Amino acid sequence: MNDKYNDQHGTQRTSESNDHVGLLGAADLRQIAASAGITPTKKFGQNFVIDPGTVRRIVRTAGVDATSTVLEVGPGLGSLTLAILETGAQLTVVEIDPALARRLPQTIQDRMPEANNRLHVVLSDALRVQTSQVPMLDHAQQFTLVANLPYNVATPIIITLLERFPQLTSFVVMVQKEVADRLCAGPGSRIYGTPSVKLQWFGTSTKAGTIGRNVFWPVPNVDSALVAFTRTHADTTEQDIALREHTFAVIDKAFAARRKTLHAALKGHIHPQAFEVVGVDPSVRGETLTCAQFVALAQADMQFEQAQ
Incomplete structure (x- = not known):
């Protein structure tokens, strides 16, 4: 499968999914979903990425490597999860859907068994997850968030995690393009609002490129974009x-x-x-x-x- 996207400089590039051994393409995702009896639901804002080039691009933008400790929210069927794990990183995923949380370890076992001991699956709502549920993150000096966030709760998830985890020092997330615009907006803009200002309390954010609709299953009716964030302030007292x-x-x-x-x-x-x-x-x-x-x-x- 070929997929075209625009990088942060606006240059059009093409990714070839058959170059990404071990990652999931469209046919793989549909087969996994069918075998597990899973159907994407609007309730949890599920739109799964079907292009290996896109998930590898997200991981590359986040600067994840074998020394990284990573949190992923909403791993879904495991597209981005596999791309994170192939770097050698330690990964904790928080998944709200029990069926997906049960199926994910099997997908990793089938596609990347050597990464089994670096994956920790937590069945929880990201807005309610407590530090006791994610000891690897709680004990880490720092970690990064890399995620394809559910569009309907992306902003509260970001703010809640930054409030709860001072060790969360950076993130690269894929969100609805309008949400990305608001998160990165400055004073005086008509889209500048509470998400823009609150995120500035914690650090600095920039848009890191747009994502085409055709890399998702099901195809959403909105465009997506990447937001990159670096923390400059932690609430320690x-x-x-x-x-x-x-x-x-x-x-x-x-x-x-x-x-x-x-x-x-x-x-x-x-x-x-x-x-x-x-x-x-x-x-x-x-x-x-x-x-x-x-x-x-x-x-x-x-x-x-x-x-x-």
Whole structure:
């Protein structure tokens, strides 16, 4: 199978799946699904990647190698899983669908048996997974997230994992193109919003290319894109966590009604003098502020609260 895609520089390239021994093509995926009685469901946002070139490209973009510890959310039938494992990396996968979680180890056994001892499967909702369920990640000094995320919950999964795991230092995820645009948007953009600002609390993100619809089964009705992220801030103290929680509450209020000024949107939630202290004009709207400005507002407000 040939598949065309655009890399991060906009150059069109072609991947040849028959060059990728051990990885899964369209026929392999359909055969595995049929033998296990599995059908992709909208409930879990399942669109499986059928092109080996695409999953290898994602792994290459993430810089995964034999020294890496990796988390994959929503491994599905194992397309990306195999591409990660062939690098020699240690891999923990979190899968919400019991049928897929049961089938994945068999796929690895059949296609890449030498990687069995480097795969750890956790049956859980990624939004609810606890550190006790993923001891390899909890004990790691750092790990990276590499995933084809379910479109309907991609943003909350990213933010939740960054909040829960300070060791999560980078990620490359495939998401709906509109979600990628919002995650990487800057102040002043019409698509700049809560996901954009909250992600900036943790680090920096960039778009790393687009993905064609025809690499998926079933074919989605939206385009996809890669987002690459590098962490620059980790919440290591109770004070860090308290400031983040207050900042995120301020962000949520500021963007709850985009047409409102900050003065109107944050009335009753921010001390009126906080704007003056940090030099933010209360007559502007939330989409004009950087994450650093939201943090400064929240910090000033907390200081006023403590002084009372």
